[in-house]
Amino acid sequence: MRVIPATEFALKREVDYGSAQQNEAVKSIIEEVRRDGDAALRRFAERFDGVRVDDLRVTKQEIEAAYEQVDESFLAAIRAAAANIRRFHEKQLRSSWMDLQADGSILGQVIRPLRRVGLYVPGGKAAYPSSVLMNAIPAQVAGVPEIVMVTPPATAGAEGINPHILVAAAEAGVSEIYRVGGAQAVAALAYGTESIPAADKIVGPGNIYVALAKRYVFGAVDIDSIAGPSEIVVLADETADAAYVAADLLSQAEHDEMASAILITPSPELAEAVAREVDRQLSELPRRDIAAQSIRDYGAILTVTSLEEGIDAVNRLAPEHLEIIVREPFQHLGKIENAGAIFLGPYSSEPVGDYFAGPNHVLPTNGTARFSSPLNVDDFMKKSSVIYYSKEALLRDGEQIIALARHEGLDAHARAIQIRLEKEGTNHG
Amino acid sequence: MRVIPATEFALKREVDYGSAQQNEAVKSIIEEVRRDGDAALRRFAERFDGVRVDDLRVTKQEIEAAYEQVDESFLAAIRAAAANIRRFHEKQLRSSWMDLQADGSILGQVIRPLRRVGLYVPGGKAAYPSSVLMNAIPAQVAGVPEIVMVTPPATAGAEGINPHILVAAAEAGVSEIYRVGGAQAVAALAYGTESIPAADKIVGPGNIYVALAKRYVFGAVDIDSIAGPSEIVVLADETADAAYVAADLLSQAEHDEMASAILITPSPELAEAVAREVDRQLSELPRRDIAAQSIRDYGAILTVTSLEEGIDAVNRLAPEHLEIIVREPFQHLGKIENAGAIFLGPYSSEPVGDYFAGPNHVLPTNGTARFSSPLNVDDFMKKSSVIYYSKEALLRDGEQIIALARHEGLDAHARAIQIRLEKEGTNHG
Known part of the structure; x- marks a missing residue:
């Protein structure tokens, strides 16, 4: 890698x-x-x-x-x-x-x-x-x-x-x-x-x-959104277990040849160890041909000078899956702007979310986490606005509504208010 | 009309x-x-x-x-x-x-x-x-x-x-x-x-x-959604003021020739009176050519035998704007399935919502209220899922996650969990 x-x-x-x-x-x-x-x-x-x-x-x-x-x-x-x-x-x-x-x-x-x-x-x-x-x-x-x-x-x-x-x-x-x-x-x-x-x-x-x-x-x-090629980014420091990180990268890479698995780390030792582990674990996988091609074409281990720089890189990539395997992962959660699902700590391996924990595995792919969300309940609901205006409110606001409608050249809009002010205003006053 | x-x-x-x-x-x-x-x-x-x-x-x-x-x-x-x-x-x-x-x-x-x-x-x-x-x-x-x-x-x-x-x-x-x-x-x-x-x-x-x-x-x-031709449906009974209803229909019709303005009513008297009022008010409008063509091509007064039948018709049309001008309008709100914005009572004329009341005037058009919503704050926000799994949870759920991954033929997914169970389980047990 x-x-x-x-x-x-x-x-x-x-x-x-x-x-x-x-x-x-x-x-x-x-x-x-x-x-x-x-x-x-x-x-x-x-x-x-x-x-x-x-x-x-x-x-x-x-x-x-x-x-x-x-x-x-x-x-x-x-x-x-x-x-x-x-x-x-x-x-x-x-x-x-x-x-x-x-x-x-x-x-x-x-x-x-x-x-x-x-x-x-x-x-x-x-x-x-x-x-x-x-x-x-x-x-x-x-x-x-x-x-x-x-x-x-x-x-x-x-x-x-x-x-x-x-x-x-x-x-x-x-x-x-x-x-x-x-x-x-x-x-x-x-x-x-x-x-x-x-x-x-x-x-x-x-x-x-x-x-x-x-x-x-x-x-x-x-x-729903059209699913594109999917990805995992692991942000890890020297406290991460290289074998865990490699296994998680490969669990994404086995999906298909276009999948992308990326480690971002400030630790040169972890970078080396994960590269070795990926090679070792890859050889044992039933879907090794797919995973190997994904790692070769779209995989990478990115070195950074600090976790802060790593977080900037995460936000640029806007990954579908993000694992944060560092000391005190919650310390960094507030800085993550773009990610579909965020997995914190060493035990939150991506398959935990793919299958079991409860959050959805239908996630924004290919950088669309900048503006899209995991599939969720809102996606199956719709909203209607409700407006019940009282007579008092209409009499109070009517002239301003008429002014705005007239300004936009929509005279029939103004008249729909005017006709009410004329009738109700008389009764009222 | x-x-x-x-x-x-x-x-x-x-x-x-x-x-x-x-x-x-x-x-x-x-x-x-x-x-x-x-x-x-x-x-x-x-x-x-x-x-x-x-x-x-x-x-x-x-x-x-x-x-x-x-x-x-x-x-x-x-x-x-x-x-x-x-x-x-x-x-x-x-x-x-x-x-x-x-x-x-x-x-x-x-x-x-x-x-x-x-x-x-x-x-x-x-x-x-x-x-x-x-x-x-x-x-x-x-x-x-x-x-x-x-x-x-x-x-x-x-x-x-x-x-x-x-x-x-x-x-x-x-x-x-x-x-x-x-x-x-x-x-x-x-x-x-x-x-x-x-x-x-x-x-x-x-x-x-x-x-x-x-x-x-x-x-x-x-x-955002692509705006199509827009519409108003007024559901009114014999308590409605025909001049108000006609003015509201025309405020939609003046937008463009493809706009649609529809009255649904169980009252034959109101139907007749609104038809007359539309003709009368139309002649006074600066944008009467546009409004007249809209009324002719896409406007209608629909008679129903009951308000319930009227509500069924509303839900089929799924209008962008719906006005309910009947005795006790809130009694019917729960039955409205499809409408972008719902205006209740005689003082909630559509322009009140177009300009002033607060709800958005960017609404689902052309029947898309079946599945779309007014523009709203959610449209400018995105969600990320967060998963922090504890060691205890992983040891408890690991075997079931592995079973599901294996069943789907995704062996690297299973291994990402397995490798943790092997290391952590030993420490644990």
């Missing part, structure tokens, strides 16, 4: 916006689903998934059968994780509120769950039960009454059913599951078909076609 | 995604700004605005001079509105929080303002001081240290300076103002130039080029 000064390092990975061909394909799939509904979904299942789908919806019996197929320890672990995730997200809940004014007016915000949310779950090996929990539970906690999961038929169909995904969905409060994947699933969630009513928001990871489809339908429905 | 049953009505207006030509133009402008920086901004100012711009940044002296040019009553009204907007948005502020666990672990959310926000303000007649307040004050309340305004040089330049915009910006806490408009301004905010550092988020309304540019740079920076 290369060791270089932090000042000489910049991480730049381009987001994949797809080729013109891929964008065209997605557009035509979406249009076909809008036009032909369920029939289009069945055609695409045959063409792309090689599966004939009769019932688009997964039945209650199939979900019950899935419970028979997973082992006890998996179920226990999923339930423990789900309880932690639920607890953490319940802390985020906010109530509607009112601000009562002396003049009798009431202003406020009504905060409500979305009605219907669609959750995309990829098929095959990329189908992670933990991601089902992380995407569905915040919606459940928000109070979304209809949480709809879609997943390719080769995963959830009679042929290739993945019982762990079905069990995770049931545990996380998913209310409907449909056998449909790819851009066609996104189109169904955005516009609805005979079998699948349209949703208000679509979340969840997917391949490039799913990502492009989400981008395309954005506006007709809401979407 | 046409009177039809609510069951026969649907409102469908397409969002403008621009022509291929417009999209190409925007793309090439953005690329030129990325390549040539300030020089590109100056070239575009000459080409599009017909203005030679020397200093891109508006000086303190120009802002002081603007205060000399606006009259007392405007300044007083702007200050009163700003105080109300500030008060309402301060109620939305949230603190970072921690959840302390019995095992010594700490989980939480750090909630912080964005560092730098760009506010687009259109030039010419569409430059509304009220919109400057509505976009900038939530950022100011959130604690954003750098609030940057951009506006075309023909508005803020030496030739066509609009002092009301400059004064509103100063009152709303804008920290820098630049003479640059159009897609090139969006590019400058997204990627930065020699004079204008890049921002984390871009908000504010603009023409189709500005909207397309925001869509294009989304991902590199955050953006």
Whole structure:
């Protein structure tokens, strides 16, 4: 693993916006689903998934059968994780509120769950039960009454059913599951078909076609952020255990070749020791080819002259995951401006958060922690402003409102106030 | 104004995604700004605005001079509105929080303002001081240290300076103002130039080029929602004053030809009276051509058999603005699922909210209130998760975390936990 000064390092990975061909394909799939509904979904299942789908919806019996197929320890672990995730997200809940004014007016915000949310779950090996929990539970906690999961038929169909995904969905409060994947699933969630009513928001990871489809339908429905390549930054001093740090870097690097794992340290000894440990541990990993390429292309050990300089580098990188393994880590928390999730101390290894502790593992990637947040309960709620103006308040403020409306050349706005002042002012005076 | 049953009505207006030509133009402008920086901004100012711009940044002296040019009553009204907007948005502020666990672990959310926000303000007649307040004050309340305004040089330049915009910006806490408009301004905010550092988020309304540019740079920076055609729905019973209702419908209709103004009522008498009042008041309006076309193309009076049926129609329409002018309006508030801003009672005319009461006038348009919210303080803040796991918690939960990681085939994740259990478990046991 290369060791270089932090000042000489910049991480730049381009987001994949797809080729013109891929964008065209997605557009035509979406249009076909809008036009032909369920029939289009069945055609695409045959063409792309090689599966004939009769019932688009997964039945209650199939979900019950899935419970028979997973082992006890998996179920226990999923339930423990789900309880932690639920607890953490319940802390985020906010109530509607009112601000009562002396003049009798009431202003406020009504905060409500979305009605219907669609959750995309990829098929095959990329189908992670933990991601089902992380995407569905915040919606459940928000109070979304209809949480709809879609997943390719080769995963959830009679042929290739993945019982762990079905069990995770049931545990996380998913209310409907449909056998449909790819851009066609996104189109169904955005516009609805005979079998699948349209949703208000679509979340969840997917391949490039799913990502492009989400981008395309954005506006007709809401979407979550488009996941880019992900990263971990470990900020560590000489008190850190090199083997722990190396293991944490590799846990990110094994995700994919574009992932980035970076150590920032003022300790030359730790830098050397972690470089050695990464080489040693890498050779033992089942996914060593992926991890090695990630470390080579996007990994680095950055040396700094002080922890303060290290924190500046962290804020520039705005990493998805940040571990702070130093003496007194809380001392530095207040200085961290940009990071998706912050792991403090030697026992808060990234997988603790990926699977179990409770905070969400859907995090802003590729530097977007500058302006984005982990998936959270707010993402599944919407606000409405409430304005109840009293007669007294209108009579008091009316002339100023009229002045502002007139100034902007919006005469009908002014007249809507004027007509009330004329009638009510007379009664009043 | 046409009177039809609510069951026969649907409102469908397409969002403008621009022509291929417009999209190409925007793309090439953005690329030129990325390549040539300030020089590109100056070239575009000459080409599009017909203005030679020397200093891109508006000086303190120009802002002081603007205060000399606006009259007392405007300044007083702007200050009163700003105080109300500030008060309402301060109620939305949230603190970072921690959840302390019995095992010594700490989980939480750090909630912080964005560092730098760009506010687009259109030039010419569409430059509304009220919109400057509505976009900038939530950022100011959130604690954003750098609030940057951009506006075309023909508005803020030496030739066509609009002092009301400059004064509103100063009152709303804008920290820098630049003479640059159009897609090139969006590019400058997204990627930065020699004079204008890049921002984390871009908000504010603009023409189709500005909207397309925001869509294009989304991902590199955050953006607010793209404003579509706007609407008002008035839900009223026989207690409503037909002249008030008609005036409020027209205050929306005067905005533009695509605006929609809809009355929903169970009272045939009110329906007739409002139809007559709209005709009568329309003839007196300076902007009657715009308002008449809006009423003809997108306006309607919808009759329902009950207020409950009316509320169903409201929720289907998901209007930007909703007025409820009925006996006991609060009785129905809990049933309203989809609306950007809800105005209750006869004195809460829409312009009260557009200018003065405090809630934001940047609202979800064209049915997006199903999943979007008024502009608010959360839009200018970001969250980071915090995970501090204790040794005790890790030893307790480690095996379950390993089980989940192994199940998903992510062995390096499992090893990051395993290596700690091996070392710490020994010490522990």
